[in-house]
Amino acid sequence: MSQPVSKNIFWHHGKLDAQTREEKLKQKGAVVWLTGLSASGKSTVAREVELALVSNGINAYVLDGDNIRHGLNNNLGFSPADRTENIRRIGEVSKLFCESNVVAITAFISPYKADRDLVRKLVPEGRFFEILCDTPIDICEQRDPKGLYKKAKAGEIKEFTGISAPYEAPEKAELVLKTGTETLEESTRRVLNLLAEKGII
16 A cells, blocks of 8 residues: 655544444445446446435445546546556545445446455455456447447547456456346345345345
8 A cells, every 4th residue: 555645644533433433323334346347237236236225224325437537536547557546546435435334336447456456455354345247248339328339449449448458357256246137136136135144234
């Protein structure tokens, strides 16, 4: 983990420890990290899981890749270095959400294993769930709601994951969703079941 550039800064501790916060809020924080190719269903599943959790009184929030690039990360492109910084920043934000007892659900391609592993290390053990939206690239191309694959193949988009940039699939994901064949309801239920099995909800 990199160290802050500034030296004259100090960590300030609050009056609540993690256990007390959980007892008072009656909720555990977690990071549900959805990864996969563009158009693999990450955002769709994330939004459905968020709706299900909030409908049951559980504070959850989606951090979506495109949305984050409109604000927090609007100065980043898609070079390998920028992709790494993109995930580093959202990893730190996810950590804060988790510490504040929110279930943070992220929907980022996050193509590099090393970047995802660094985020996992930021979050307490048992609170990070890497979920692969495993959709074959040909199905992603057929969906292509933004027309990105077509543009990438035409050379209009450089460093596009799956076409001109690599994607390193998780080797030991907590869950693999077959988002190319299973229904949205099935994928959502499987994520919720995982969170229940792990004692998050």
